[in-house]
Amino acid sequence: MNAYKHAEISVKRRGGVVEDYLPIHDFIDSTKELCSDNRHRILHTLWGIRRVIVPIFGQTITNSNGKIINVKDLCEQDHILPDYLNRFIPTLADFVNAINRHADDEHRLREFAGSYENDPELSELLLSPLANTGSLTSLLLTHNSWFINDIVPKVLKRKPLIQNFGISPADFFDRMNFQLWMDNGASIPPSAQKTAGKVVG
Incomplete structure (x- = not known):
C-alpha cells in the first residue's frame, strides 16, 4: 500500500x-x-x-x-x-533476527561507537536498537550512513556529516533474509505468535 x-x-x-x-x-x-x-x-x-x-x-x-x-x-x-x-x-527484533551475523560486526560497530562515546544524546539514540533487542547486530540499523545523515539530523536537529562511512544500509538489508510475515502479513512474526489469530485494532 x-x-x-x-x-x-x-x-x-x-x-x-x-x-x-x-x-x-x-x-x-x-x-x-x-x-x-x-x-x-x-x-x-x-x-x-x-x-x-x-x-x-x-x-x-x-x-x-x-x-x-x-x-x-x-x-x-x-x-x-x-x-x-x-x-x-x-517488533524491531523481528527484523533484526532475520539479519545474518558476520564475525567482524562487533569490531566494526565498536569502532563506529567510539566516535560518539562522549555525546550522551547521540549515544542514547544510536544505541537504542541494542537496548530494544539485546542483539549487537541491531546496531547496524543506526550505525550507517543513512541513519547518521538522514535520520539523526531530523531527530536531533544536527548537520549531516560529509565523510566516507564504513557501514551503509546495504550492510543490513543485503544480509536480511526475507520472511513470509514481511509480505503484508502472510504469516505471523515470532513476536506475535502468542496472539496469532486475534485481530488487532
Missing part, C-alpha cells in the same frame, strides 16, 4: 484532507529508497515510531479541521496495522 492510500485511511478515520497526513505516511515508507521490497519496513515498528517518527513530527499534529491527532495512533492504526492485515505490529 502506498503512502497516499494510507493518508486516505487517515482522512476516513480522522477527518481533514490527504495533505494533513501524507508527509508522515510518506516518511514511514521512505526506507523504500534503501530496499525495494518489504524488508524495508524497519520504521514499521514501535521502535521506529518512538525513536524516529514522533521525535520528527511531534506527539500530535492538527489537521485542517482543527482536530488534534495523536501521531503514534496514526502510525499504528492507519499505516502499520493495515500493512499487516490488522494482525500484528512487528
